Amino acid sequence: MNSTARDDIEQKKMALEDVLRRCQSTVIGFSGGVDSSYLAKAALDALGAERVLAVTGRSPSYPTVQYEMAVTVARTIGLAHVEIETHELDDPDYAANTASRCYYCKTELYERLVALARERGFAVVLDGSNADDLDDYRPGLRAARELGVRSPLQEVGLTKMEIRSLSRSAGLPTWEIPASPCLASRISYGLPVTPERLRQIEEAETRLNALHSWRDLRVRHHGELGRLEVSTEDIGVLADPVVRERATVAFREAGFTRACLDLSGYRRGALNEPFEPGSAAP
Structure with missing residues (x-):
């Protein structure tokens, strides 16, 4: 990283600190991923432990x-951390898995966070959306706007790569972990979201990750068919007949009857490719 890039990141970091200080106190939607973990650490540094609650x-x-990573990060950095049960699967609009699914999920979560913040006397609810998210189809952004949830990382222009760099400097264990969005994001639009399909995806990904240290991996659910995406650098790994057979078994044991490899490789938000980047809703 050259000096200009480092200076740019440092300016964004300072801008983030200013935004967080002006929040006074905050509830953070905390998944334990790269973005929300760095946001929580930055909020702790800016506001102190008593004014930050991760949920x-x-x-x-x-x-x-x-x-498991969320629990580890919270314990490591001294973050007050609570869990709440969300029930998006009970919402027929969410379970129908239209292109607006993320909107209904985020509405369920943010309504709970806003109510909790009000109950406990916290001033602002924040989430970990970053500047790169504006280049993807994100109907959840609409839910955030409607409920007054702010995205400081996005506000100051921090990208995923920059957040990883800052996380590494801060000593966070999340700095190099792959992105891990919700399991429903792997289900092809129009195919209803069910607990069984979510289980299939998680089991298949767990089994496949045990075979190799993939740079990125997704199992996309297309009914009886499971579509495997790995980074283009890792596609050659599956040329090994032993690995390929074990991958096939992993899909079968997770409940898929057929499996295929996407030769285009892993793409962030692959199921969103038909939609306009930066869209908040259809």
């Missing part, structure tokens, strides 16, 4: 490995 929403769509 993790638990539901079948939230990956277990992500929850």
Whole structure:
């Protein structure tokens, strides 16, 4: 990283500190991923432990490995951390899995966070959306706007790469972990979200991750078919017949009858490709 890039990141970091100080106190939607973990650490540094509460929403769509990381990060940095149960699967609009699914999920979560912040006397609810999210289809942004949830990382222009760099400097264990969005984001639009399909995805990804240290991996659910995306650098790993057979077994044991490899490789938000980048809703 050259000096100009370092200076740019440092300016954004200072801007973030200013935004957080002006929040006075905050509830943070905390998944334990790269972004929300750095946001929580920055808020702790700016406001102090008594003015920051991290809240993790638990539901079948939230990956277990992500929850374990959230607990680890909170314990490591001294972050007050609570869990709440969310029930987006009970919402027919969410379960129908239209292109607006994320809107209904985020509405459920943010309504709970706003109510909790009001009850406990915290001034602002924040989430970890970053500047790169504006280049993807994000109907959840609409829910945030409607409920007054702020995204400081996005406000100051921090990208995922910059957040990873800052996280590494801060000693956070999340700085190099792969992104891990909700399991429902792997289900093809129009195919209803069910606990069983979420289980299939999580089990298949867990089994596949045990075979190799993939740079990125997603299992996309298309009914009986499971579509595997790995980074283009890792596609060659599956040329090994032993690995390929074990991957096939992983899909079968997770409940898929067929499996295929996406030769285009892993793409962030692959199921959103038909939609306009930066859209908040259809």
